Amino acid sequence: MGLLQRLAKREISYPAVEETGFGNALQGWAKVNHDRLNERQQQALLTMLLRPGIVPISAPFGCGKTELVATAVTAYVLAHPDRRVVVFAETNEAVDTDMVRTVNVYDGWKADDLLRIGDNNVIVHKYPRYSYTAKMKAYKERWTEDHPNHTKSDLSKALKEKRERLMKTAKIIFSTSSSLGILDLRNVDFHLCINDEAGQSPDASAIMGLRKKTVTLVLIGDQRQLPPYRCDPKTQQNEAYFEGFYPFKIATGKAFREPGWLKGMSMAPNVAIGDQRVLLANLNNAKEENETNVAEAQWIGDTLRSIADRKKQTCPGAKKWSVFVITPYRAQLKLLTGRSKGSINGWWRELCVEYLTDEELEIRCLTADSCQGKEANISLISLVRTERVGFLNVPNRVLMMLSRASDYLMIAAHRSTFASDYLWGTLFKRMKLCEALMYDDARTASA
Numbered sequence: 001m002g003l004l005q006r007l008a009k010r011e012i013s014y015p016a017v018e019e020t021g022f023g024n025a026l027q028g029w030a031k032v033n034h035d036r037l038n039e040r041q042q043q044a045l046l047t048m049l050l051r052p053g054i055v056p057i058s059a060p061f062g063c064g065k066t067e068l069v070a071t072a073v074t075a076y077v078l079a080h081p082d083r084r085v086v087v088f089a090e091t092n093e094a095v096d097t098d099m100v101r102t103v104n105v106y107d108g109w110k111a112d113d114l115l116r117i118g119d120n121n122v123i124v125h126k127y128p129r130y131s132y133t134a135k136m137k138a139y140k141e142r143w144t145e146d147h148p149n150h151t152k153s154d155l156s157k158a159l160k161e162k163r164e165r166l167m168k169t170a171k172i173i174f175s176t177s178s179s180l181g182i183l184d185l186r187n188v189d190f191h192l193c194i195n196d197e198a199g200q201s202p203d204a205s206a207i208m209g210l211r212k213k214t215v216t217l218v219l220i221g222d223q224r225q226l227p228p229y230r231c232d233p234k235t236q237q238n239e240a241y242f243e244g245f246y247p248f249k250i251a252t253g254k255a256f257r258e259p260g261w262l263k264g265m266s267m268a269p270n271v272a273i274g275d276q277r278v279l280l281a282n283l284n285n286a287k288e289e290n291e292t293n294v295a296e297a298q299w300i301g302d303t304l305r306s307i308a309d310r311k312k313q314t315c316p317g318a319k320k321w322s323v324f325v326i327t328p329y330r331a332q333l334k335l336l337t338g339r340s341k342g343s344i345n346g347w348w349r350e351l352c353v354e355y356l357t358d359e360e361l362e363i364r365c366l367t368a369d370s371c372q373g374k375e376a377n378i379s380l381i382s383l384v385r386t387e388r389v390g391f392l393n394v395p396n397r398v399l400m401m402l403s404r405a406s407d408y409l410m411i412a413a414h415r416s417t418f419a420s421d422y423l424w425g426t427l428f429k430r431m432k433l434c435e436a437l438m439y440d441d442a443r444t445a446s447a
Contacts, residue, residue, distance in 0.1 A: 041063075041067070041068050044057050044059075045068060048068075048194075049075060051216065052215045052216055053217075054216075054219065056198075058221065059220075059222060065196070065220055065222075066098060069194055070101040070102040070104075073172050083192070084172070084190050085172045085191070085194070086172075086180070086193050087102075087172065087174050088174070088176060088179075088193075088194070088209055089176065089177065090197060090200045090201055091200070094196050095116070095118075095174050095175060096122045096174075098196055100126070103130070111129040112170060114171070114172050115166060115172070116131050117132050117173060117174065117176075117179045118132065118133070119133045135162075135166060140155075140159060164184065168188070173185070177208045180208035180209055188211070189211045189214070190211050191215050192214075192215065192216050192218070193214055194218045195209065195217070195218065195219050197220075197372065198221035278411065278431050278437050279410040280413065280428070280437060281410065281412045281440040283296055286386055288385055288387065288414075291332060292329070292331045292335050292384065293382060293386070294335070296383070296384065296413075297332065300336060301336075304323065304325075307321065307323065308360040308361050311360040321360065322361075322375075322376040322377045323380065324363075324376040324378070324379045324380070325363060325380045326365075326404065327365075327368070327381070328384065329367070332382055333366070336365055336382060368397055368401050369400070371401070375404055376405060376406070378410070379409050380411075381401050381411045382412045383411065383418065385414065388417065393423050393424070398424075398427075402427075
């Protein structure tokens with residue numbers, strides 16, 4: 001039994017609701033536009049705000065967990081201005097997503113209210129007023145200009161005082177679990193701790209956010225997605241503590257309209273992904289070489305241009321369509337990005353993720369293991385393998401790749417290879433039975 005499971009089973013004397021002031025949480029909730037949440041999300045929100053102790057919340061992909069987190073922390077700090085909240089996860093990507101959504105939920109945030117810990121380019125460039133790194137850099141530059149004759153110890157003292165002020169004035173702190181152990185944060189009390197993407201967190205991660213005054217620890221995620229990174233099998237740190245709480249889940253989903261081709265699959269959640277349809281490019285003439293597949297890369301490059309043209313014709317001037325290009329292999333990711341540079345204007349690399357933009361599309365090229373917690377309108381998947389499926393028959397990893405698109409999914413694959421695998425073969429059959437599967441066989445000859 002994991003550490004947090006044992007902690008949850010102890011008889012802990014929590015203060016009464018009146019003593020904690022949680023009754024005021026409803027006032028904060030009223031200040032937030034909670035109409036964006038459906039009934040089940042609102043139920044989970046109130047549970048997060050009103051229940052002391054450990055609150056596990058499990059929901060499948062696409063059900064608005066990030067929206068729930070952003071609304072909850074906003075409502076909480078509006079009701080309790082003197083209390084602090086920490087939102088943390090295992091990856092920078094998940095933390096940044098939570099923070100960006102929180103910024104957009106409420107337009108009354110002051111510069112000192114939110115603080116993103118860590119040297120992360122996304123927040124530094126997009127929201128420097130909330131970035132710890134950007135603030136410290138700007139303060140250091142101003143201070144050195146104002147004190148030209150300073151000593152090294154004077155500068156160290158000034159920076160230390162600035163760090164302490166930032167930590168004390170921030171109402172919501174966003175951080176990875178590892179960054180919560182830094183010295184300046186150890187003495188900061190968090191009344192509400194939210195561990196996002198908890199399915200990826202080992203026991204030790206949640207403990208990093210606990211403080212003496214912590215009233216509620218929220219574990220939110222989906223245990224059917226990627227597990228924690230394997231550390232030391234002897235200590236079982238590759239197991240998520242979140243799994244032990246799953247029988248007590250609180251669903252937060254939309255009206256559960258799961259696609260028929262996922263229905264009943266043991267690896268698939270009950271989830272709505274709209275009217276998503278699947279296009280399977282049958283590239284049986286493609287060849288795999290050193291974990292790359294040139295034919296699939298060419299097909300995806302051509303398809304991106306077709307999507308951009310389609311967007312320009314049907315929705316000129318509208319918001320860019322978001323597109324994910326996903327592949328299990330870094331070598332193929334490099335090839336895909338290189339093929340796209342010639343047709344897509346503007347590209348840059350950040351945190352091992354390739355971004356490409358033009359007038360119509362916003363494209364992100366990711367590996368299968370780096371796309372958890374992200375969603376796009378369209379996903380293009382390059383499976384690469386032509387002789388055997390290999391590790392691509394792991395249910396969690398398959399679910400991760402297939403669940404990123406809200407509207408349209410396109411798969412470039414060696415159909416005969418993947419159709420012979422039990423998991424993929426079953427998925428293709430279900431897609432076909434549900435009339436969700438279409439084929440792009442015209443490119444087989446040119447491949």
